[in-house]
Amino acid sequence: DADVTQTPRNRITKTGKRIMLECSQTKGHDRMYWYRQDPGLGLRLIYYSFDVKDINKGEISDGYSVSRQAQAKFSLSLESAIPNQTALYFCATSAGTGDEKLFFGSGTQLSVL
């Protein structure tokens, strides 16, 4: 089984709909991240969390919200999806200071029509 699991793998939705992407991990890491990947723009950080009570905005947080339900779970919501949120979304984890390697999920391809 994958250490970092994202659901769903693919999602097609319409403008204005609320969407939730979920991420769970079995690595026991405290730190979790949400990135989006766009052609020509690379990966950009949306939100990150260093523990259950810690949530921080990344460089492109507008239009998104997150919830850290438990150490192992970190979900990303689009309250009202718009077409320019069409992208490949990745969840990632890391152990923390001293071990900064990132471990990524397989991604969620989201298309907003």
Place this chain on the structure above:
Amino acid sequence: KQEVTQIPAALSVPEGENLVLNCSFTDSAIYNLQWFRQDPGKGLTSLLLIQSSQREQTSGRLNASLDKSSGRSTLYIAASQPGDSATYLCAVRPVWEETSGSRLTFGEGTQLTVNP
């Protein structure tokens, strides 16, 4: 603002060839640099992480070097195999994020194809 550039965007080589992928960054005040591999339909896999105080890291057929002062890193792949075909990305973490560990800046990657 840190910018990370990877050239070439795509590379095609015959099996068995040794090759070098390049990564350059504009701000030399980095904490570390990571090289990742991305396969289609999959997430990124961390290959090597080089701390700013280090010059290189090796793992199997992979060797990554770092020249912080010139803002460059290279990923050397020895005796390439078709299974090495993937997109390779580098990412830098700035010094000022040392305690937060969050703000990696990624390059757009080099798409490598190794032909049998």
